[in-house]
Amino acid sequence: MSSDWLERYLTILRLKPQPPSRKFLKRIIRAHVRTFPFENVSKLLMARDAETIDHVTDVYTFLTAHETNQSGGTCFTLNACLFQLLKALGFEGWLIRPGEEHMAIVVKDPGSKNRLLYVDVGTTAPLFEPIPFHGRKLGITPFAGERLFFLPGNEPGIYTYIRTRNGQITHKKWTFSIYSAMNAADFIPWIESTFQQGASFMNMLRCQLWEPDQRRGLSLVNRTFTIRHGNGSVMTKDLPDQEAVRDVLSREFRMPDLPVDRALKQLKDQGVDIFSRT
Structure with a gap:
């Protein structure tokens, strides 16, 4: 190397x-x-x-x-x-x-x-x-x-x-x-199978980050944001729109540069709207 x-x-x-x-x-x-x-x-x-x-x-x-x-x-x-x-x-x-x-x-x-x-x-x-x-x-x-x-x-x-x-x-x-x-x-x-049209990660938004020193974990599954603490306590928040998702990734995950807007557009182009209530 x-x-x-x-x-x-x-x-x-x-x-x-x-x-x-x-x-x-x-x-x-x-x-x-x-x-x-x-x-x-x-x-x-x-x-x-x-x-x-x-x-x-x-x-x-x-x-x-x-x-x-x-x-x-x-x-x-x-x-x-x-x-x-x-x-x-x-x-x-x-x-x-x-x-x-x-x-x-x-x-x-x-x-x-x-x-x-x-x-x-x-x-x-x-x-x-x-x-x-x-x-x-x-x-x-x-x-x-x-x-x-x-x-x-x-x-x-x-x-x-x-x-x-x-x-x-x-x-x-x-x-x-x-x-x-x-x-x-x-x-x-x-690896190839995970890129197939019906594969899980081709049809959802997912982001997870562990913070062992702070004893907490951050999780985003589509529009659901969750914070899990080491003592077992859980906070869950429903994110209403793309701006809220972007804000959570920037403020909580400290990843303002992650291109989530492009990923959400890709999902929508495939017929997946994570904010749909139907």
Whole structure:
């Protein structure tokens, strides 16, 4: 990797290079989730401009887009680019596909020869640190009413990922092998499927940003804006129009340059009006 590439990434994260360690990995993850939003604005515009699929996981495209308009991406962009950063910093690991259309990272723990760590900055779940695989049930500390569990299966390396909110399972369970290593090119069929006309992120507006240090998470799903606090309290607001959406992204998310107007136009051109009451 070129020094320019690496320096740009670390500058955006406000980090300096260090030898690989679990502590440094945690710092990288926390910096990543508070800097790069999980959003589909950039994805909608990629679809509009018919950009090639390789741009989705290209780190130069990713960094330039963020420097220009404060964008991030969905799981394929966020985790693929983080993985390239980790490799450039000397971490070892591989990509995995824990869910049908999801990408995550397995990293070898620099401080323990045989321990593997689960890393995922491309999720709307509150994952702020590497999760160690011990071969036994692991529950992540609750945050904003949400909790994650990793349940070991009958075979070595098999785990089931469960996400709950207020004690209720909120998403499909994912069962996967931590040893099923993949590279970015292997994900192309699933990346392509997320650009199909009927795909979820082609028919909605989505933006999520975690602020671990402030113990809160910001979420925008179409016209519904939600703030979740670490203690479980929730504030939800219905946004009446495009100006209100733009204001929330500027004032709360601190992303005034995110091209949401263009994304909303793209949705409307496709027949999707997020403000429709019918």
